Structures are given as structure tokens and as C-alpha cells.
Amino acid sequence: MKKVYPDARAALDGVLFDGMFIAAGGFGLCGIPELLIQAIKDAGTQDLTFASNNAGVDDFGIGILLQTRQVKKMISSYVGENKEFMHQYLGGELELEFNPQGTLAERMRAGGSGIPGFYTKTGVGTKIAEGKEHKEFDGETYILERGLVADLAIVKAWKADDTGNLVFRKTARNFNPPAAMCGKICVAEVEEIVPRGSLDPDHIHLPGIYVHRLIQGEHEKRIEQRTLREAS
Amino acid sequence: MPWDRNQMAARAAEELEDGWYVNLGIGIPTLVANYVGDKDITLQSENGMLGMGPFPTEETVDPDLINAGKQTITELPRTSYFDSATSFGMIRGGKIAAAILGAMEVAENGDLANWMIPGKLVKGMGGAMDLVAGVGKVVVVMDHQDKSGGSKLLKECTLPLTGTGVVDRIITNLGVLDVVEGGLKIVECADGVTEEDIRAATEATIV
Numbered sequence: 001m002k003k004v005y006p007d008a009r010a011a012l013d014g015v016l017f018d019g020m021f022i023a024a025g026g027f028g029l030c031g032i033p034e035l036l037i038q039a040i041k042d043a044g045t046q047d048l049t050f051a052s053n054n055a056g057v058d059d060f061g062i063g064i065l066l067q068t069r070q071v072k073k074m075i076s077s078y079v080g081e082n083k084e085f086m087h088q089y090l091g092g093e094l095e096l097e098f099n100p101q102g103t104l105a106e107r108m109r110a111g112g113s114g115i116p117g118f119y120t121k122t123g124v125g126t127k128i129a130e131g132k133e134h135k136e137f138d139g140e141t142y143i144l145e146r147g148l149v150a151d152l153a154i155v156k157a158w159k160a161d162d163t164g165n166l167v168f169r170k171t172a173r174n175f176n177p178p179a180a181m182c183g184k185i186c187v188a189e190v191e192e193i194v195p196r197g198s199l200d201p202d203h204i205h206l207p208g209i210y211v212h213r214l215i216q217g218e219h220e221k222r223i224e225q226r227t228l229r230e231a232s
Numbered sequence: 233m234p235w236d237r238n239q240m241a242a243r244a245a246e247e248l249e250d251g252w253y254v255n256l257g258i259g260i261p262t263l264v265a266n267y268v269g270d271k272d273i274t275l276q277s278e279n280g281m282l283g284m285g286p287f288p289t290e291e292t293v294d295p296d297l298i299n300a301g302k303q304t305i306t307e308l309p310r311t312s313y314f315d316s317a318t319s320f321g322m323i324r325g326g327k328i329a330a331a332i333l334g335a336m337e338v339a340e341n342g343d344l345a346n347w348m349i350p351g352k353l354v355k356g357m358g359g360a361m362d363l364v365a366g367v368g369k370v371v372v373v374m375d376h377q378d379k380s381g382g383s384k385l386l387k388e389c390t391l392p393l394t395g396t397g398v399v400d401r402i403i404t405n406l407g408v409l410d411v412v413e414g415g416l417k418i419v420e421c422a423d424g425v426t427e428e429d430i431r432a433a434t435e436a437t438i439v
Contacts, residue, residue, distance in 0.1 A: 027279040027316070028302040030295065053316070080355035081302075089354070096354075101278065102320025102362030109317040121365040122324060125343075125396030128361065158296075170313055172296040174280050177315040205315075221295035227303035229287040 003164050003214045004193060008039035011187050011213045015152055016045040019072075023108055023150035023183055024052040024062065025176030028081075029224045031168070032061045035189045035217045036154040041065055051075040051108065051148055051182075053101060053175050055085045060222050066094070075148075077101035081224070100128060103145050105178050111147030112181025112210070120145055153183025156219070157206070160190040161197075164211030165204045173205060180210045187213040234376075234405040235422045242267040243420075244332050244373050244403050252329035253282065253322075255363055258301045260373045261332040274310065276328055278359040280319050283311035300359065320359065324366040331367040333360065335374040335399075337389045340436035342399040342411040344372065345391035357394060364395035376404035376433050383435035385409070385416060406430050415439040 005011035022040075026032030037056075040048070041064050048071050055074055056063035065071050066084045073095035079085050088094040099107065100122045110118050119142035123129050133144040155176040158169035166188060168176060180186045193216045235243065237260050245267035248254055255276045256264050265275060265284075275284040277299040284299060285306035292306060299305045322328060337345040344364055347357040364370050377383055385402065401419075402409045407430050408420040415437030418427050431438050 027300075028298065030279070030298045030302070076356060078356035078358040086354075098356050100357055100361035101316070101359035102324055102366075105316035105320050106324075120324065122362045123395075124365070126361065126393045128357075168313075168315075170294065170296040170307070171277070171280050171298055173313055173315050175316045178317040223293070223295045223304060224298070224302040225304065226293060227287045227305075228293070229289055 004162050005213055005215050008035040011215045012039050015185050016043050019047045020151040021049045023153045023179040025155035025179040027053055027174035029061055029222050031156050031172030031174050033154040033156040033189050047072040049073040053077050055079045055082050057081050058084050077104055107148040108178035108182040111149040115147050117144050117146045148182050150183045153179045153186040155180045155188050157190045159192050161199050164208030166206040168205050177206045185212050189215050233424050240373050247371050248273055255328050255331045257333040259334045264332050278319050280314050283308045320362050323362050328367040330369040331363045332371045335372045337384050337391055338399050339386050339389045340415040342397040343389045344394045344399050345389040346394050348392045360394050364398040369400050370398050371401045372399050373403045376406045385434045385436040
């Protein structure tokens, strides 16, 4: 089956629907699926729930879907740096479910691995634990967190072969592998699709079994905080 | 004289032992990296990196290489990269020896509040709840008092908690305190600060 599509619009054709649940890779603006986010904006799909560590900034990343009021709910660990988000959240237009960052990553990994729930110490005794099952193991208290399974995962990688094997670059890997794993369908955007056989099988970060559709494109890769060494 | 930001960071660096893997939070904790000296310390950045290097030059800025504060950084010969699930596996699994974090409030039982002020801008806990629940030692670096002189070392936290009973040691501008049975114990005073000064500035029980 051919996984390579000509562009983001074609790769999302037939998989978008109003009210759907999307898991997205990326940390801040690093390693975000910027082309697929733009295509979702262009498609105008409504009432989206996003599991994504962050919500982008006002004019880049998931922030552009907030501007168009396409997002109903965010499941995130940190949503600073986004005025539009705050505006809609404080105005009651946007739902927000805070997850500790590691809990969010593990919920994705677990959901993609056939694990419907897991126990963690993270958040015990805090607001996060309210209403969740508590259980003691070896004298320590843990809370039950559920695995996530998304209708669609959108991720960004550095390179792929045409079978969807992915290689990431530096800290742009972040949430992309767990997000990809938890999607019923995963669409990946990459900087370069290389010929089959040219990636070292020992160096593949995410096997193509998790990736159903694939596009190559130009990425802006915006930097959120350009911080330089002080000149000595 | 109470310690300034750099002196607090330098004091916090003394908490780190040779060979440790360590996570540094945003703000003063980030400065701790400048004071580790000859100790072999590997810094973890929870967005998926061990062996975090210094900030880049204009020529070496890379949008694919940032720290958990979203600042551009560099790699070192020892660096490894991994995904977020693996990153928090090593945090939750107790592989990270210590975390040095900022705080809004600490209680005498080691409760920590550093992620949310209700009614004000809500940003989120990021990885802080996972870190305090998982790492070996939690060291908090913070101002002893708020701007109006109120103690930030309390009998009980008033803000939503990040973790319960998680703080081991507190380094403030006035000195160093440990969380022990029954309250906080003064370990060290900043130069020119007396134990009496610390007691006067602290709401929490000093034992």
C-alpha cells in the first residue's frame, strides 16, 4: 500500500471529521507538524480535541487553530506563551485538561501499546488526583491514569523512507513517537523522504507500522526563544 | 547580606555529587550549571535530552535543539536524545539523582506549590509534578519572602500543590533549610544573616 501523498491536504483527505480527537507531536514549537496543522485549518474541521504538550503561540502551531475557533478542548501540560488561548479559556470558550507532562506522554505511549490504564505516583495529593482511583503498591500510593487512543495522530520527523520508517533529529523527537503510536491513523510530515534501504534499520526511531500516510515538505521551524551565549 | 541569585545558584551547585544525572528547572536553577566546577554532572532536559550543553553562538543555533524552557542550546560529546515517554520514564523511575526547582511556596512537611495561582494566568505544571514525584532528591531554590515580606516557607501551602512531602532541602536568599520530622531545620545561614533573622522571616516551624 502506498503511504506517500503529494501534500498535507491530500494526506488528510477522508480522515478529518468534526468533533474528532487528534494527538499531535512537538514540544513548544520544536518538532511540531506545522504543515498538517495548516491543512487542518484550511479544511475548517470543527470542535477538535487536541492532546498536545503545548498549544503553540498565537500565530504558529496549534495557535492558528485557536484563532479560527476550531479547537474545543486541549489536553496539555503547559499553555503559557499564548494570549489567544488564555482569552478563550478565561472566557469559557475552550476546555482545558492539564496533564503532567510525563503522564501525558505515558498516556499516549500506553494507549498506543494496548494498555488502557496505568498507575503513577505523579500528582498524588494534588488537584490532578481528584476523582481518580488510588491504589497502594509496596506502601506507596499511586493514581490510575488512562491510556489515550486518538482518532488521528499528526507528527513531524526529519527523514522517512516510503514505508514510513521515521528518523527524528535532536530534541525535535519529543512527543512525536508516543503521539504517533496512539493514533488510529497516523499522518507524518518529514523534511525528506529517502529511498527504501537508505536508512540504517538499526537507526530507525519509529518503525513504519505506526505511520499510515506520509508527506514531504518545507518547514519554517520557528524558534520560540533564540538564546545565545554571551560574547566573551 | 542575603545571597543574590548567583550566590543561591552557587550554593545549590554544592548539593550535586560527581557522576549525578540532574534536572534543573527554569530561572535561578538554570544558573546552577555555571557553578558545578570539576564535578562530572550530566544535565537532563525533560523534552528529551541527556548531556545538555551551553547556549549556542549565532552560527550554531539549531531550531531542532532546545531545552525544556524552549531556549536554544547545544549538545556535548556525551549527549543522547530520546522521546518524551522515555524521558519521563527515567524521571519517574528514579534514575535522575536530583532536581533543582523554583517554588512559590514550601510547607514545613515538604509540600511544594510552584505551578498555579488560582484566578491568575494559568500556564500549567509542565514536567514539575513528574520530577518531584520521581527524582532522588528535590532541592528548591527560592526567595525566602514575597515582595511584601510575607514568608514563603509556610506551615501549610495555600496554593495548589505540585507534590506532597517531596522537598528535601530549601535554599533561599537567607540560608539553607532541610525538611525534617516536625518542621524545617536551619542548616546554614547566608553571610551576615543570623538564625534569628531566618526565624523572624519564616512562618513554618523551625526545629
